[in-house]
Amino acid sequence: MSAQNKTASNRRRFLKESGRSLGIVMCLALGLGVNSRQGRALPARALRPPGALPEDDFNAACIRCGLCVRDCPFDILHLATPEQHIPTGTPYFIAREKGCEMCEDIPCIPACPTNALNHDLTNIDDARMGLAVLVDQEACIAFQGLRCEVCFNICPVRGEAITLEYIHNQRSDKHAMFIPIVHSDSCTGCGKCEQACILDETAIRVLPMALAKGLLGKHYRLGWEQKQQAGGSMVTPDTEHKYNLPEGMRYDYDGVGLIDERPAAAPEEATSVPGLDVLNQKGKP
Amino acid sequence: MVKKLKQNPARFPGAEAIENKGWIKAHRWLLLRRLSQLSILALFLAGPLFGLWIVKGNIASSLTFDILPLSDPYILLQSLAAGFVPTATAFIGAAIVLAAYFFLGGRIYCSWVCPMNIVTDTAGWLRRKLGISGGLGLSLSKQTRYWLLASTLILAAITGTLVWEAVNPVTLLYRGILYGMGLGWLLILAVFLFDLLISKNGWCGHLCPMGAFYSLPALISPVRISAVKREQCNDCMDCFAVCPEKQVIYTPLRGADQGISPVISSPNCTNCGRCIDVCNESVFQFGLQQPFKSKSLSPKKEVTHEST
Numbered sequence: 319m320s321a322q323n324k325t326a327s328n329r330r331r332f333l334k335e336s337g338r339s340l341g342i343v344m345c346l347a348l349g350l351g352v353n354s355r356q357g358r359a360l361p362a363r364a365l366r367p368p369g370a371l372p373e374d375d376f377n378a379a380c381i382r383c384g385l386c387v388r389d390c391p392f393d394i395l396h397l398a399t400p401e402q403h404i405p406t407g408t409p410y411f412i413a414r415e416k417g418c419e420m421c422e423d424i425p426c427i428p429a430c431p432t433n434a435l436n437h438d439l440t441n442i443d444d445a446r447m448g449l450a451v452l453v454d455q456e457a458c459i460a461f462q463g464l465r466c467e468v469c470f471n472i473c474p475v476r477g478e479a480i481t482l483e484y485i486h487n488q489r490s491d492k493h494a495m496f497i498p499i500v501h502s503d504s505c506t507g508c509g510k511c512e513q514a515c516i517l518d519e520t521a522i523r524v525l526p527m528a529l530a531k532g533l534l535g536k537h538y539r540l541g542w543e544q545k546q547q548a549g550g551s552m553v554t555p556d557t558e559h560k561y562n563l564p565e566g567m568r569y570d571y572d573g574v575g576l577i578d579e580r581p582a583a584a585p586e587e588a589t590s591v592p593g594l595d596v597l598n599q600k601g602k603p
Numbered sequence: 604m605v606k607k608l609k610q611n612p613a614r615f616p617g618a619e620a621i622e623n624k625g626w627i628k629a630h631r632w633l634l635l636r637r638l639s640q641l642s643i644l645a646l647f648l649a650g651p652l653f654g655l656w657i658v659k660g661n662i663a664s665s666l667t668f669d670i671l672p673l674s675d676p677y678i679l680l681q682s683l684a685a686g687f688v689p690t691a692t693a694f695i696g697a698a699i700v701l702a703a704y705f706f707l708g709g710r711i712y713c714s715w716v717c718p719m720n721i722v723t724d725t726a727g728w729l730r731r732k733l734g735i736s737g738g739l740g741l742s743l744s745k746q747t748r749y750w751l752l753a754s755t756l757i758l759a760a761i762t763g764t765l766v767w768e769a770v771n772p773v774t775l776l777y778r779g780i781l782y783g784m785g786l787g788w789l790l791i792l793a794v795f796l797f798d799l800l801i802s803k804n805g806w807c808g809h810l811c812p813m814g815a816f817y818s819l820p821a822l823i824s825p826v827r828i829s830a831v832k833r834e835q836c837n838d839c840m841d842c843f844a845v846c847p848e849k850q851v852i853y854t855p856l857r858g859a860d861q862g863i864s865p866v867i868s869s870p871n872c873t874n875c876g877r878c879i880d881v882c883n884e885s886v887f888q889f890g891l892q893q894p895f896k897s898k899s900l901s902p903k904k905e906v907t908h909e910s911t
Binding site for chain 2: 335336338339340342343344346347350351353354374375377378379380381382383384385387388389396397399400401402405406407429431432433434437
């Protein structure tokens with residue numbers, strides 16, 4: 319075989335081998351790519367540890383080492399296994415099983431070697447692992463007028479993240495219903511309420527922020543807020559409504575109603591009924 | 604029995620060595636490697652099992668004695684490719700690991716640390732014992748792993764997530780043992796069956812991008828195996844039968860006439876030492892080579908020169 323032929327056959331073999339391995343790699347890569355797209359949305363029940371970056375950033379930052387799991391004193395965190403719909407190896411917890419205990423020193427955060435759990439978070443009350451939502455008012459026994467308030471009482475940010483609103487119980491017509499209301503500005507998403515809910519299937523659930531929060535259209539303006547910001551009405555003020563009332567009468571818009579300011583009629587002008595003066599006499603039987 | 608073994612050296616490589624040196628000596632490096640792999644795993648397991656927290660975390664990133672951070676540089680690279688810059692801790696940890704592998708030979712990770720090595724070695728052993736050869740005719744190029752390495756990084760950049768870590772059997776196995784395996788066993792089983800039935804040394808020798816990554820620091824690693832007594836070689840082929848990267852042995856072992864260095868300088872030699880074990884003639888030895896020095900004696904250059 320001449321040297322030229324050998325080089326040519328070498329080249330042919332090289333191209334064939336490269337082509338084959340490239341093909342195999344492309345097949346694998348495509349499969350992986352699709353798989354990564356599917357795994358992108360976190361299931362609603364899986365919550366990230368405190369300080370976790372937004373989901374997309376988190377999946378780039380977390381190197382799946384489990385150091386946060388190890389430093390959680392309450393064994394709340396787990397690493398996802400391949401069959402779960404959570405990116406494999408990333409940490410999560412299920413609130414219904416065990417909610418975050420909200421340690422003051424947040425040991426899971428400094429354990430993270432990459433900052434996937436943001437080291438800037440030092441106050442656990444600022445954590446936003448999710449948001450509690452009372453998803454089923456039909457099942458929640460507070461809406462039946464029964465006393466429960468377990469979620470309210472167990473809440474680590476008690477009286478702020480969940481408050482009770484008293485509503486008249488129309489069924490009994492004499493009691494109040496103690497309705498739990500969640501406030502997103504204080505709820506850390508620790509999941510204690512979901513864990514403690516006394517129902518077989520919890521009525522209050524901590525959902526990931528993206529699922530829990532609505533968002534008003536950006537073009538919306540609330541008139542009363544605009545008015546306050548501007549320090550006055552933004553449109554031509556309404557002219558005051560005037561009733562066509564007899565002289566000496568006014569109308570109060572704040573609830574008093576019709577006001578009669580006409581001078582009282584002179585008593586001598588009143589028609590006299592025989593015997594009325596006697597009946598009106600005071601101090602006599 | 605020994606006679607029978609000798610009749611079929613491909614199925615029983617090292618039979619002569621066992622006979623002469625004794626079983627323990629003929630498995631010395633293999634036993635040491637298993638000891639190394641299992642000790643590292645035991646250090647990690649001591650915490651969750653016995654509350655003995657020497658090492659925390661897993662093979663992707665760990666903390667020893669609450670002070671020494673170690674991170675896998677390949678996983679960190681994926682994270683960087685995905686567009687995230689981690690904190691200094693991760694970089695320091697990766698730098699320490701990388702420095703160690705620059706010295707010891709990058710793919711020493713594969714044979715002395717990686718848990719999958721036990722799985723694929725078992726598959727390889729069983730394949731030899733059962734006399735399975737060829738498989739389904741899928742002859743993979745050894746270069747495939749470098750393509751795969753590149754595509755794991757490109758995929759991380761495109762998707763913004765550590766795509767490979769979702770399926771990486773190496774980290775999956777370690778993580779699984781320490782934190783719960785789930786159905787991860789199936790993937791490990793798949794790799795085992797792939798190596799057993801479809802492709803000889805298919806995973807570690809052809810596909811694993813982690814091994815491909817760790818072969819890079821090995822380009823200049825001083826700790827190497829050398830065929831120092833190659834003139835004693837009696838062509839029994841036992842080293843070729845057991846070596847998971849047998850292409851690395853050929854030129855250093857047979858290149859005496861062309862003045863090729865006996866040092867196995869290929870970055871894909873995993874420094875497993877199995878060739879030392881099975882060689883009855885004690886041809887191979889661990890040794891130090893001066894980085895870059897072997898370049899002048901690059902086997903490839905010599906061979907090319909010969910062929911033209």
